[in-house]
Amino acid sequence: MSRSILQYGPSTANELAKRLNLTPAAIRRHLTVLIDLGHLTSREQRVYGHRGRGRPARVFALTDAGRAEFFQAYDELAIHALSYLQQVAGEEAVQEFARQVVAGVEHRFDAIRGEYSSRTEALVEALTAKGFVASLQPVASGVQLCQYHCPVAHVAAEFPELCEAETRAFSQMLDSHVQRLATIAHGDGVCTTHVPKPVHPPTQSTDEGKAVR
Known part of the structure; x- marks a missing residue:
C-alpha cells in the first residue's frame, strides 16, 4: 500500500x-x-x-x-565499502561496481523487451521490478522517464558514478541519446531523464543528385 x-x-x-x-x-x-x-x-x-x-x-x-522505509538499511556500510574500494583499487573499480549495479536492470530489460511495443515501456517495467518505481510522462520533445524511488539514493549522493552508469545504460538500452534532468541523490523529488523523440533522416528527393544546368 x-x-x-x-x-x-x-x-x-x-x-x-x-x-x-x-x-x-x-x-x-x-x-x-x-x-x-x-x-x-x-x-x-x-x-x-x-x-x-x-x-x-x-x-x-x-x-x-x-x-x-523504502531506503536501504545498509547505506552507511555501502558508502564505507565503496570508499575502501576506491582507496585500494582506484576510481576504475568504483566505476565497474556502478556498472554491475545497473546490470540487474539491463538483464531484466533484455528478458522482457519483446513483450512491449516500445523500449521505454520495457525499461519502465524493468526499473519498477528492481524497486525504482518508474513511469513515463509525455512531453512535446519526447518522454520523460521518472523514477519516484531510488534504492541507492544515499550511496549515489556520495558516489555519483552510480547515476552516471545508469544514464549510460539508459542510452544503450533505448538506443538514444538521453539527458538526466534531476536525481533524488542530489535532492530532487524525482529522478527525471529526458528521452527525445527519434530523429528520422529526411526522405531524399527524386531530383537529388541531378546536375544543375
Whole structure:
C-alpha cells in the first residue's frame, strides 16, 4: 500500500482499493496500522469547483518516516565499502561496481523487451521490478522517464558514478541519446531523464543528385 502511494501520490481509500484489488474493510485495516506506525498521514481531499453533499473524502500521504522505509538499511556500510574500494583499487573499480549495479536492470530489460511495443515501456517495467518505481510522462520533445524511488539514493549522493552508469545504460538500452534532468541523490523529488523523440533522416528527393544546368 505504501508503495502504491509512493508511486501515485496521495490517494483516497477508494483509489487504493481499486489499484490493489482489496476490499474497503481490508484497506481501512491497513491504513489504520500505517497511520499508527507514523508512516501515513491523512487530510481532507481538496475539491475544486462545485462540491456535492457530504464531507470530502480523505487522502492518505506518506510521512517522512514512511518514505524512509523504502531506503536501504545498509547505506552507511555501502558508502564505507565503496570508499575502501576506491582507496585500494582506484576510481576504475568504483566505476565497474556502478556498472554491475545497473546490470540487474539491463538483464531484466533484455528478458522482457519483446513483450512491449516500445523500449521505454520495457525499461519502465524493468526499473519498477528492481524497486525504482518508474513511469513515463509525455512531453512535446519526447518522454520523460521518472523514477519516484531510488534504492541507492544515499550511496549515489556520495558516489555519483552510480547515476552516471545508469544514464549510460539508459542510452544503450533505448538506443538514444538521453539527458538526466534531476536525481533524488542530489535532492530532487524525482529522478527525471529526458528521452527525445527519434530523429528520422529526411526522405531524399527524386531530383537529388541531378546536375544543375
